Every structure is written in structure tokens, then in C-alpha cells.
Amino acid sequence: MADLSLSPRSALAPFLHAGHHGAEGKIGVTLREVTACALVELTTFKGQKAALAQAIEKAFGVALPAANKSASKDGVTFVSVGPGKWLVTGEGAAEHDLIARLEEAASSLAAIVDQSDARAIVEISGHKARVALAKGVMIDLDPVAFKAGDAATSFAVQFWITLWQTNDTPTYRLAVFRSMGRDLLHWLESSAAEYGYEIDVSSHSISE
Amino acid sequence: MRIPCPFCGSRDSQEFSFLGQAGLKRPDPNAPDAQKQFHDYVHIRDNKAGVTKELWLHANGCRSWITVTRNTLTHEITGSEFASPLTKEAAQ
Ligand SMILES: [Zn+2]
Numbered sequence: 001m002a003d004l005s006l007s008p009r010s011a012l013a014p015f016l017h018a019g020h021h022g023a024e025g026k027i028g029v030t031l032r033e034v035t036a037c038a039l040v041e042l043t044t045f046k047g048q049k050a051a052l053a054q055a056i057e058k059a060f061g062v063a064l065p066a067a068n069k070s071a072s073k074d075g076v077t078f079v080s081v082g083p084g085k086w087l088v089t090g091e092g093a094a095e096h097d098l099i100a101r102l103e104e105a106a107s108s109l110a111a112i113v114d115q116s117d118a119r120a121i122v123e124i125s126g127h128k129a130r131v132a133l134a135k136g137v138m139i140d141l142d143p144v145a146f147k148a149g150d151a152a153t154s155f156a157v158q159f160w161i162t163l164w165q166t167n168d169t170p171t172y173r174l175a176v177f178r179s180m181g182r183d184l185l186h187w188l189e190s191s192a193a194e195y196g197y198e199i200d201v202s203s204h205s206i207s208e
Numbered sequence: 209m210r211i212p213c214p215f216c217g218s219r220d221s222q223e224f225s226f227l228g229q230a231g232l233k234r235p236d237p238n239a240p241d242a243q244k245q246f247h248d249y250v251h252i253r254d255n256k257a258g259v260t261k262e263l264w265l266h267a268n269g270c271r272s273w274i275t276v277t278r279n280t281l282t283h284e285i286t287g288s289e290f291a292s293p294l295t296k297e298a299a300q
Contacts, residue, residue, distance in 0.1 A: 044298055067215050067270075067299070082270035083215055083290070084298025138220045152216065155223045155268035 010035050010204060011120035011181040018201040021189065028128025028195025031188055033181075034121035034173060035203050037091050038098040041113045044084035048109040059105035070151040070164045079151045079164050087115070087162055087175065120181025124188060125171035128195035133172060135191045137163065143170075157187045212288050215270045215299050227263040229253050230275045230291070257281055263291060272299075 012033045020027065044052045053064045062078060064086060065071040070079040075092040090098030102112045124133060134141050136156045146152075151164035161184075162175040176184050189197065209221040235245035254260070262276050273291035278284070290296040 046294060047297070049298055049300070068217065083272055083295045085270075138222065153269050153271075154219070160268045 008036075008117065011178045012122070012185055013201075013204055015182050015185055016199050016201050016204070018199050020196065020198050022193035023196040026196035027126065027198045029124060029126040029132050029188075029192035029197040030129075030200055031185070031192065031197060032123045032125075032200040032203060033185075034089075034091075034123050036095050037089050037116075037121060038095045039115040039119055039121075039175075040088040040090075040099060040102055041081075041111075041115050042078075042086045042088050042102065042106070043111040043113070045108075045110055049084055052106055052109040055105045055109055059101060065151070068150060068152055070149055072166075077164075079162060081151075081153050081162055089121075118178055119175045120178045120184065121173055121175045122181070122184055122188060123166075123171060123173050124192075125167075125169045126195075126197075127169070128192065129170055129172060132188065132192040132195060132197075136187060137161070139163075143168075157183065159183070209283065209285075211264060211266075211274075211276060211285060213266050213269060213272070214274060214288055214290055214296075215272055216266065219266070219269055223266060223268040224264045225267045227265065227273075230261040230263045259286070264288075 010033060016033060056062060056064050060073060060076055062071045062073045062076065065078055065080045067080055070077055075090060075094040076098065077089045079087045081087050088098065088102065099112065099114055106112065130141050137154060138156065139152050139154050140146060146165060148165050148167050153160065153162050155161070159176055159180050163172060165172050174184060210218050211221050211224050212218050232249060235242060235249050239245060257280055259277060259279050262278055264274055264276050266272050266274060272295050274288045275291045276285055277287045290299065
């Protein structure tokens with residue numbers, strides 16, 4: 001009998017060319033597709049925001065972040081994307097039980113919509129990541145204005161992005177509609193070329 | 209031009225799309241003069257020289273509708289607020 005089991009496929013695997021590219025002899029930027037990551041959009045129901053915040057705190061040990069912020073714990077990250085709206089990512093063990101945990105904690109308080117196969121996420125890190133990103137991102141990425149834990153929904157290279165900074169390296173993550181992932185990657189590569197960049201495919205372990 | 213979003217803060221106007229005059233009330237389609245009322249609702253605008261209230265959508269941002277107070281003579285923007293009380297409540 002045919003095997004009909006479905007497995008996740010990377011949005012970008014065919015376009016990722018592992019190794020060093022751009023300016024020779026230096027690596028200012030590292031690019032990586034974030035795979036094995038569950039994605040959920042969480043939208044509070046009318047009048048339930050306080051109750052939702054309480055339920056999430058209890059279930060995940062995280063305070064729902066305010067505007068332009070993200071918050072993480074144990075592989076789960078909440079990124080503020082609008083009034084009463086969060087993009088939630090789950091990695092590691094949380095990749096497999098994120099939706100079930102959210103539904104158990106909050107199905108009467110918020111809309112919980114699986115976006116796992118709807119977005120592509122690219123991680124950009126390195127000492128030139130900030131200047132490479134700043135060529136196309138319209139928000140101020142200077143560490144005075146934007147640092148680890150900060151987030152934004154904005155406009156870059158002609159499309160809508162969700163951007164958040166995860167550490168001081170700095171490392172940023174960008175989520176876009178899946179069909180735009182290739183264009184995002186292409187722009188990031190052009191932008192990073194002058195600093196030298198590396199494409200890391202070590203997380204693409206499953207056959208894609 | 210920068211537009212202050214009540215949720216996201218000051219952002220480039222490219223992130224927003226413009227709808228038009230704020231505060232229009234959709235007429236009653238069963239009113240005896242409904243056709244004239246709808247004509248005015250769709251087409252007739254104040255076209256004020258000075259301070260106006262306009263609807264903008266933060267389409268490439270938090271996706272909220274906001275009401276922006278703008279002076280059409282100077283382009284000065286003096287304030288903005290969520291267009292819907294529900295959005296305002298969800299933002300708090
Ligand atoms: Zn906004």
C-alpha cells in the first residue's frame with residue numbers, strides 16, 4: 001500500500017547553497033532557514049485579553065509580550081504582531097505539542113490558527129547582520145532602538161515581514177509568507193554579499 | 209512622511225494604505241431618499257484645507273485601521289487613534 005503519511009517540507013531547501021559566498025576571506029553574516037518549527041497565530045477573543053494573558057502565563061510561564069516585543073521560554077516564543085495578536089513559534093519538543101498546549105490553555109479565549117506551513121523563517125546573524133538588514137528594513141535597528149527581545153511587523157523589499165531579534169550577536173529572525181521566502185533569501189544574500197556570508201544548512205537533516 | 213501608529217509607534221508612510229475621510233456613516237438603505245444619501249456617502253467629501261480626520265490601514269505593520277489627524281495645508285500629523293474600540297481594547 002502507498003505510504004500516505006505527510007512530513008514537513010522546508011520552504012527554502014532547494015534555494016539554499018551551503019557554504020561560503022560573497023566577499024572572500026570573511027564571514028560577516030550567517031544565514032539559516034529555521035526548520036522544525038511549529039507556528040501558530042494567536043488572536044484574543046473580544047474581552048478576553050486579560051484572561052488569555054493569565055492562561056498563557058500559567059501554561060507557558062511567559063507573560064504575553066506588549067507591542068513591539070517578544071518573549072521566550074523553553075523553545076516557545078511569543079512575538080507581538082498586532083493588537084491582541086501574537087505569532088507563536090515552537091521548537092524542540094514544542095514543535096510537536098505547541099498547538100495542543102495552546103488549545104488546552106486557551107481555546108475558549110483566543111483563535112488558535114496553525115501557520116506552520118504558511119510561512120518561511122530565515123535567521124540572519126553575525127557582526128554584519130545589522131547593516132545587511134538595514135539596507136532594506138525601514139525600522140531603526142540601532143541597538144539603542146532595537147535589541148534582543150524587540151520585535152516588529154514592517155515592510156521590507158516589497159513585502160510584509162515579522163522581525164524579531166533573539167540575541168546580541170546580533171541574531172534576527174524574519175518570517176514572511178512562504179511563497180516569498182525565496183525572494184527574501186535572494187535579497188538577504190545580495191545584501192550580505194559585500195561582507196562575506198555563509199549559508200548554514202545543518203538544520204536540514206530530514207530529506208527535503 | 210511618518211505616521212504614528214498607536215500600536216507600533218512612528219513608522220514610514222509606505223507601510224500604510226490610505227482610505228479617506230473618517231467618520232462617514234453608512235446610510236439606511238431603506239430610507240426614502242436612500243439613492244441620494246448613498247450618492248453623497250460614496251462621492252461627496254469635504255475636501256477641507258486644514259485639519260482633517262482620515263482613515264489609514266497599517267497594512268504592512270500591525271494591520272489595524274487607525275484615524276489620523278492631519279493638516280492638509282502643512283501635512284503636519286498631530287495624532288492618531290485606533291478606529292475601532294475593539295482594536296483599542298485588544299491593544300491595551
Ligand atoms: Zn501599527
